[in-house]
Amino acid sequence: MYGTLCDTSSVRDRLGDTLGVPDRLVAAVDETWRRKQLQYSYQSAQMDDYEAFWEITGDALDYALAAYDLDPDDEARCRLREAYDHLDPFPGAVEALTRLADAGHDVVVLSNGNPRMLERLADNAGLSPHLDDLLSADAVRTFKPDPAVYEHAATELDRPIDDCRLISSNAWDVAGAGNAGMATTWVNRTRDPPETIGATPDRAVPTLPGVADDLCD
Numbered sequence: 001m002y003g004t005l006c007d008t009s010s011v012r013d014r015l016g017d018t019l020g021v022p023d024r025l026v027a028a029v030d031e032t033w034r035r036k037q038l039q040y041s042y043q044s045a046q047m048d049d050y051e052a053f054w055e056i057t058g059d060a061l062d063y064a065l066a067a068y069d070l071d072p073d074d075e076a077r078c079r080l081r082e083a084y085d086h087l088d089p090f091p092g093a094v095e096a097l098t099r100l101a102d103a104g105h106d107v108v109v110l111s112n113g114n115p116r117m118l119e120r121l122a123d124n125a126g127l128s129p130h131l132d133d134l135l136s137a138d139a140v141r142t143f144k145p146d147p148a149v150y151e152h153a154a155t156e157l158d159r160p161i162d163d164c165r166l167i168s169s170n171a172w173d174v175a176g177a178g179n180a181g182m183a184t185t186w187v188n189r190t191r192d193p194p195e196t197i198g199a200t201p202d203r204a205v206p207t208l209p210g211v212a213d214d215l216c217d
Contacts, residue, residue: 006087036060041143097130099212145176
């Protein structure tokens with residue numbers, strides 16, 4: 001959901017409006033927020049100290065604000081965190097989901113986001129009608145790329161893990177899913193090299209519609 005179907009950097013409009021700071025600082029806060037959000041999910045999993053992704057998102061926001069000496073009040077912080085309920089879908093997201101479904105694929109989100117967080121975003125982004133289910137790492141109280149998350153998805157879908165394909169723009173997620181035994185497609189929008197730890201992607205495409213081009217022919 002985050003970074004693949006929906007653009008996490010679309011929080012920048014709300015950051016700018018709420019904080020009233022220059023665009024350059026808005027971009028820096030956004031980048032730090034997202035980096036810490038992922039880092040804290042890894043730390044939570046490694047320390048066996050689980051907290052829901054919504055809470056981790058708030059912790060990461062607090063860090064990002066402190067890093068740039070910004071101290072908005074609690075109401076403003078709440079508005080900022082709620083930007084994660086209103087992320088913009090990437091161009092071609094609905095098209096890709098529709099084409100995959102029309103080709104007979106089960107189309108399911110597998111995300112670190114906790115269930116209510118995913119439900120709000122899917123509804124607000126207009127993606128809910130195009131998804132068969134929302135699966136959350138919250139069910140196994142850890143985060144990707146822990147193999148337990150990918151194994152949970154296979155169990156919920158009632159199919160062997162090698163009959164599931166993870167589609168993600170996050171290279172670390174692709175590496176983790178492949179390492180757990182899933183087929184993978186990497187949406188490599190920025191032409192980055194693949195990760196050197198974990199599995200390499202089975203397929204790579206530059207856009208979400210490219211996923212459908214590749215899998216629906």
